[in-house]
Amino acid sequence: MPWTSRALGLCCAMLFSSWADATPSPSLGPPSLVPPSLVPPSLVTPESSTTSLPTSLPTSESRQLKEVNQKLARLEKAHRALREQVSELDQLAGQSPPEQSRRLRVYGFFDVNFRYIRFSDEGLGRLLSHDDPMFVFGNLNIYFDARPSPNWRFMTEIRFLLNPVGDTMTMENPLTGESYEGVDTLTADALYPFDEFNFGAIEIERAHVTWQRLDWLRITMGLYLTPFGVWNVDHGSPTRATALTPIIYATSAAAFFPERQLGIKVHGQVQLDDVDLDYEVTLSNGAGTAATLVDPDKDKALGGRIRLGGRWPCLWKLGLSGYAGRKSAFKQRIALAPTFALVRELTVASSTYSLGLDLAATWGPWVFQAEVAAGWVDFEAGHRPEAIRGPGTYTADRFQWGAYGFLGYELPFSWIALRPYFSFNWVSPDDNLPKDFAYAATGGLALRPAHSVVMKVEYTFSAVESEADIAALAFRDSKLKDESHNLYIQIAVAF
Amino acid sequence: MLRALAYIVALSALPAGSGATQEGALDPNTIVVVVSLKNPLKDISRKDLRAIFLMRSRHWRTGRSIVVFNAAPKSALRKHFDHTLLGFSPRQSATYWVDFRIRGTGIAPRSVASPRLLRRIVNKHVEAIAYMRAGDAGRGVRILRVDGRAPGDKHYALGRLSQVHR
Numbered sequence: 050m051p052w053t054s055r056a057l058g059l060c061c062a063m064l065f066s067s068w069a070d071a072t073p074s075p076s077l078g079p080p081s082l083v084p085p086s087l088v089p090p091s092l093v094t095p096e097s098s099t100t101s102l103p104t105s106l107p108t109s110e111s112r113q114l115k116e117v118n119q120k121l122a123r124l125e126k127a128h129r130a131l132r133e134q135v136s137e138l139d140q141l142a143g144q145s146p147p148e149q150s151r152r153l154r155v156y157g158f159f160d161v162n163f164r165y166i167r168f169s170d171e172g173l174g175r176l177l178s179h180d181d182p183m184f185v186f187g188n189l190n191i192y193f194d195a196r197p198s199p200n201w202r203f204m205t206e207i208r209f210l211l212n213p214v215g216d217t218m219t220m221e222n223p224l225t226g227e228s229y230e231g232v233d234t235l236t237a238d239a240l241y242p243f244d245e246f247n248f249g250a251i252e253i254e255r256a257h258v259t260w261q262r263l264d265w266l267r268i269t270m271g272l273y274l275t276p277f278g279v280w281n282v283d284h285g286s287p288t289r290a291t292a293l294t295p296i297i298y299a300t301s302a303a304a305f306f307p308e309r310q311l312g313i314k315v316h317g318q319v320q321l322d323d324v325d326l327d328y329e330v331t332l333s334n335g336a337g338t339a340a341t342l343v344d345p346d347k348d349k350a351l352g353g354r355i356r357l358g359g360r361w362p363c364l365w366k367l368g369l370s371g372y373a374g375r376k377s378a379f380k381q382r383i384a385l386a387p388t389f390a391l392v393r394e395l396t397v398a399s400s401t402y403s404l405g406l407d408l409a410a411t412w413g414p415w416v417f418q419a420e421v422a423a424g425w426v427d428f429e430a431g432h433r434p435e436a437i438r439g440p441g442t443y444t445a446d447r448f449q450w451g452a453y454g455f456l457g458y459e460l461p462f463s464w465i466a467l468r469p470y471f472s473f474n475w476v477s478p479d480d481n482l483p484k485d486f487a488y489a490a491t492g493g494l495a496l497r498p499a500h501s502v503v504m505k506v507e508y509t510f511s512a513v514e515s516e517a518d519i520a521a522l523a524f525r526d527s528k529l530k531d532e533s534h535n536l537y538i539q540i541a542v543a544f
Numbered sequence: 545m546l547r548a549l550a551y552i553v554a555l556s557a558l559p560a561g562s563g564a565t566q567e568g569a570l571d572p573n574t575i576v577v578v579v580s581l582k583n584p585l586k587d588i589s590r591k592d593l594r595a596i597f598l599m600r601s602r603h604w605r606t607g608r609s610i611v612v613f614n615a616a617p618k619s620a621l622r623k624h625f626d627h628t629l630l631g632f633s634p635r636q637s638a639t640y641w642v643d644f645r646i647r648g649t650g651i652a653p654r655s656v657a658s659p660r661l662l663r664r665i666v667n668k669h670v671e672a673i674a675y676m677r678a679g680d681a682g683r684g685v686r687i688l689r690v691d692g693r694a695p696g697d698k699h700y701a702l703g704r705l706s707q708v709h710r
Contacts, residue, residue, distance in 0.1 A: 264601050
């Protein structure tokens with residue numbers, strides 16, 4: 050529409066409008082105190098009065114009263130509209146995006162479990178763990194997440210545990226004469242003199258600061274979870290597929306990838322046509338019990354992960370992870386000769402090279418997840434650990450590998466999310482002992498009564514077959530077969 | 545009556561290209577993606593839109609952080625948008641955001657139930673992006689084209705709120 054015709058239209062509108070206003074109307078009265086923009090159009094023309102008029106009043110007075118009532122009704126409605134606007138503006142101010150993103154956010158997850166493990170009579174499991182049915186306090190993890198400025202993020206995750214109370218420090222041993230000693234953390238409550246309580250532990254799962262100015266390049270420094278596989282990235286019980294940890298993460302995880310590292314991580318994501326690409330490169334102190342405190346190695350551990358994801362033919366993610374690092378242990382002593390000195394001696398040192406491949410896919414109701422991990426451990430000459438077989442025997446270099454697969458199916462119930470699943474694990478812990486292996490088969494049912502609540506009931510049969518070290522430890526025959534039946538019931542909640 | 549006629553004439557005189565004119569041509573149930581008028585963006589690809597609403601892309605090309613707003617989780621609008629753009633059922637969507645948080649990736653975008661409030665937020669903040677019914681997108685926000693197609697075009701990616709979802 051040309052500009053002139055628009056102007057003409059506006060003029061016509063004004064003329065019509067002024068003519069309409071000039072027409073006698075029962076609403077005629079003093080101008081409203083409320084700006085017209087704040088009054089809904091329906092309120093501009095008042096409706097009939099809500100107050101009944103006494104018939105005895107003169108016509109002029111009743112008319113005036115009617116007008117006053119109409120005005121009052123208009124003002125009340127306008128007042129309500131204004132209050133609504135103030136309320137909305139309050140909310141608007143509260144939701145100011147840059148401000149809200151700077152707030153500290155606290156969230157987390159919790160799980161509690163019931164487990165019953167039945168070990169085979171001839172196995173070592175009875176010695177190493179409890180087989181009584183018991184409730185287990187699992188994870189109580191709290192996240193503190195803050196953005197001190199739009200390009201920086203700080204996040205820490207703290208796990209609270211009831212441990213170490215009840216842990217075994219030493220077992221009664223007729224060969225060494227040691228007696229049983231357990232951990233007791235009982236302490237007096239300063240507030241209530243006659244009360245005592247057991248203090249628990251705190252574990253820092255991760256704590257890092259991230260510069261995130263660019264999507265394709267972010268830099269994180271601190272204690273972070275190793276970018277490896279699906280399980281380690283999923284991290285929390287509400288997100289993980291099963292209640293029981295896959296064997297590659299449980300018994301021999303240290304030989305594959307460390308669960309977390311202290312160092313720096315460069316990561317980002319790029320969109321390649323229909324494929325999402327995520328990459329992470331890590332440089333850290335590496336693995337080992339002391340790696341989060343001190344790093345006695347000159348060499349830093351190097352790792353990384355690249356993950357591709359797409360939506361065709363189904364939702365899929367394929368990841369490749371790698372890690373190379375030196376793991377060492379040392380002792381310190383005071384030397385008096387030839388001069389007084391503090392000497393640090395390397396006791397055990399090895400290089401670890403690990404590779405992991407993972408695939409996760411969702412195809413309609415089907416959920417599939419699989420991981421394969423392989424690790425090479427090369428000990429340095431003179432720094433091999435002693436083997437369990439006794440003095441004079443040392444642990445050999447080894448190659449180990451393991452894998453697991455998970456398959457679940459979402460049942461088509463609209464009122465509840467119900468997913469039966471099956472999983473199979475396999476680990477070959479040492480290529481020098483080709484007949485040693487461990488495996489586990491799991492069947493379970495996961496249900497979500499609410500989006501943030503997951504309940505898993507699962508049964509696992511696991512078996513460890515060994516011809517060497519563990520059997521030697523038990524002073525038994527050369528062949529060991531340790532089987533167990535595991536029942537886990539877990540309820541996990543994200544909050 | 546005369547007053548109403550006056551408004552109609554006045555509306556017809558508004559300049560073309562304003563929100564009101566765009567809305568007028570649109571089915572009010574068409575789902576539109578809106579940004580602030582201060583945001584220079586006019587067109588967005590479906591792929592980028594998906595990355596933004598999955599919180600994979602978190603920065604505009606200008607370098608500013610993207611602030612994403614979702615519709616209320618159980619609303620028909622949210623169900624339609626999640627299904628059409630992200631391929632998520634309501635359950636999958638909820639699980640995605642729980643997992644997102646537990647993995648430490650971040651937190652889900654804020655949900656705003658009131659379209660009027662959402663429109664005002666988007667109008668006020670240049671970083672914001674949201675979606676709503678075309679009927680709720682008044683002046684003060686820019687309706688984006690998706691993959692070069694305007695809302696209401698034949699192959700427009702986000703479609704319109706269906707009877708089923710409503």
